[in-house]
Amino acid sequence: MIRFDNVSKVYARGAKPALDDVSVEIERGDFVFLVGSSGSGKSTFLKLILREERPTTGDVYVAGRHLNRLSSWRVPQLRREIGAVFQDFRLLPNKTVYQNVAFALQVIGKKRHVINSAVPEILDLVGLGGKEKRLPHELSGGEQQRVAIARAFVNHPPILLCDEPTGNLDPGTSIGIMRLLDRINRTGTTVLMATHDDDIVDQMRKRVIELRGGEMVRDQDRGVYGMERV
Amino acid sequence: MRLRFILAEVLNGLRRNSTMALSVVLVTFVSLTFVGAAALFQLQLGELKASWYGKVEVTIGLCPDNARSTQCAAGPVTEDQEQQIRTLLEEGAVSNLVKKVYFETKEEAFENYKKLDIQGIADLLTADQMQPSFRVKLNDPEQFQVVSDAVAGLPGVDYVQDQREIFSQLFKLLNAATLVAAALAGVMLLAAGLLITTTIRLSALSRRRETTIMRMVGSSRTLIQAPFMLEGAVAATLGALFAVGTLYAAVRYVVGDWLKSSVSWVPYVSQADVMAVAPYLVGIAVALAAAASVMTLGKYTRA
Numbered sequence: 051m052i053r054f055d056n057v058s059k060v061y062a063r064g065a066k067p068a069l070d071d072v073s074v075e076i077e078r079g080d081f082v083f084l085v086g087s088s089g090s091g092k093s094t095f096l097k098l099i100l101r102e103e104r105p106t107t108g109d110v111y112v113a114g115r116h117l118n119r120l121s122s123w124r125v126p127q128l129r130r131e132i133g134a135v136f137q138d139f140r141l142l143p144n145k146t147v148y149q150n151v152a153f154a155l156q157v158i159g160k161k162r163h164v165i166n167s168a169v170p171e172i173l174d175l176v177g178l179g180g181k182e183k184r185l186p187h188e189l190s191g192g193e194q195q196r197v198a199i200a201r202a203f204v205n206h207p208p209i210l211l212c213d214e215p216t217g218n219l220d221p222g223t224s225i226g227i228m229r230l231l232d233r234i235n236r237t238g239t240t241v242l243m244a245t246h247d248d249d250i251v252d253q254m255r256k257r258v259i260e261l262r263g264g265e266m267v268r269d270q271d272r273g274v275y276g277m278e279r280v
Numbered sequence: 281m282r283l284r285f286i287l288a289e290v291l292n293g294l295r296r297n298s299t300m301a302l303s304v305v306l307v308t309f310v311s312l313t314f315v316g317a318a319a320l321f322q323l324q325l326g327e328l329k330a331s332w333y334g335k336v337e338v339t340i341g342l343c344p345d346n347a348r349s350t351q352c353a354a355g356p357v358t359e360d361q362e363q364q365i366r367t368l369l370e371e372g373a374v375s376n377l378v379k380k381v382y383f384e385t386k387e388e389a390f391e392n393y394k395k396l397d398i399q400g401i402a403d404l405l406t407a408d409q410m411q412p413s414f415r416v417k418l419n420d421p422e423q424f425q426v427v428s429d430a431v432a433g434l435p436g437v438d439y440v441q442d443q444r445e446i447f448s449q450l451f452k453l454l455n456a457a458t459l460v461a462a463a464l465a466g467v468m469l470l471a472a473g474l475l476i477t478t479t480i481r482l483s484a485l486s487r488r489r490e491t492t493i494m495r496m497v498g499s500s501r502t503l504i505q506a507p508f509m510l511e512g513a514v515a516a517t518l519g520a521l522f523a524v525g526t527l528y529a530a531v532r533y534v535v536g537d538w539l540k541s542s543v544s545w546v547p548y549v550s551q552a553d554v555m556a557v558a559p560y561l562v563g564i565a566v567a568l569a570a571a572a573s574v575m576t577l578g579k580y581t582r583a
Contacts, residue, residue: 156285159282201493
């Protein structure tokens with residue numbers, strides 16, 4: 051589903067590479083944690099998948115596309131196959147829960163009747179049934195992140211990227227979010243989650259890819275957060 | 281769905297950014313009024329030239345009885361000399377440029393002068409003090425110099441005068457006025473362009489959240505950028521339409537009603553001329569907005 055072949059990314063000429071010769075393959079339906087300290091290359095890794103950046107060398111394949119050769123007008127098609135969730139939720143403050151989720155479908159030109167059936171369904175899935183008319187500021191952090199997940203997944207993309215989705219949430223709420231992501235993963239969706247949250251990684255026992263200084267130092271099935279604790 | 285989305289976004293953006301949108305409307309309005317006024321002025325000059333140059337003639341003044349100029353040192357023009365000049369004009373080298381030749385005797389000149397005389401000076405004059413002349417109408421008034429060169433210096437010719445000279449100063453002045461208006465319009469258009477750029481930029485920045493999400497979920501770049509482009513275009517077009525309306529009203533009421541009744545012997549530009557200029561004004565507005573979009577949007581809503 052996602053494959054990196056000897057991928058390096060150098061932002062400024064002569065600078066230390068943000069990613070250094072990374073090769074990795076993530077299969078359809080995998081649940082993968084991407085761990086590492088700040089500046090280890092996690093964000094660059096996600097940006098390369100979303101084709102917000104291009105690799106300096108090496109090849110990136112996502113959802114059957116060779117991203118090096120993907121022309122820019124086909125990028126939107128790629129992004130429709132990738133849901134993205136962020137630490138800061140990125141909801142539209144003046145739109146209701148329902149409108150926030152519907153917006154994602156409107157702007158890719160979905161028909162009204164499709165939207166009318168898809169949005170309530172996904173809101174039920176993330177556990178927000180009955181809160182359609184709330185505005186984001188009337189929701190808790192965990193609920194806001196559920197809205198963001200609903201928006202990312204309403205189009206049922208085969209890949210879900212999560213960038214520190216629990217970074218702003220307390221541990222109890224985080225567990226709820228992780229259950230939701232796990233549920234989504236069980237529908238066959240590939241989930242790639244960049245995180246600092248060692249408790250969650252240790253509990254979930256999923257595949258762990260660790261980056262350090264741009265290099266991939268670990269790729270472990272059913273791993274835990276810190277190597278020293280293995 | 282998409283069309284409705286774009287239109288809703290455009291309205292939304294215009295409302296949210298209403299002061300900026302209004303200033304774009306006003307600046308394009310004023311600058312395009314200048315552009316349109318300059319264009320109409322040029323059209324008016326064209327009308328004047330066409331009508332006046334059709335009437336003007338070349339006057340070949342012949343030596344009168346008591347001439348003082350050196351050309352006439354040999355005394356008044358003789359009938360032979362008169363005939364020679366006429367032959368040159370009607371059958372000679374320049375005859376193909378000449379449309380018609382009138383001869384005005386000194387008696388006729390005196391009669392004509394009396395008609396125009398307001399102060400009663402004519403009573404003090406006699407026909408003998410007047411100057412006989414040829415009045416020559418040319419096929420193309422611009423060819424004056426050729427005819428003048430051929431005739432000037434012939435015996436019996438006092439002077440050759442192009443009546444266009446009387447107008448040419450006026451036309452030079454009017455042309456200069458047009459140039460000033462056009463230059464002002466240019467500066468205003470530049471200001472309008474920069475203002476549209478700023479407006480689009482502000483609009484894009486204020487909706488960054490939306491555009492980021494749109495990019496993320498995979499909307500096409502057209503859908504992301506169209507609302508901003510249209511916002512600029514709508515505001516600029518509105519300004520252009522105001523300019524057209526102003527010019528239309530000005531031509532209709534100022535030129536059509538007032539000028540025409542006070543100075544009726546001059547042909548004027550009409551509302552039809554305004555409508556002919558209008559598409560260009562709207563075109564300039566749209567081009568301006570498009571240029572501003574291209575300069576701005578790449579940076580603020582990149583894919």
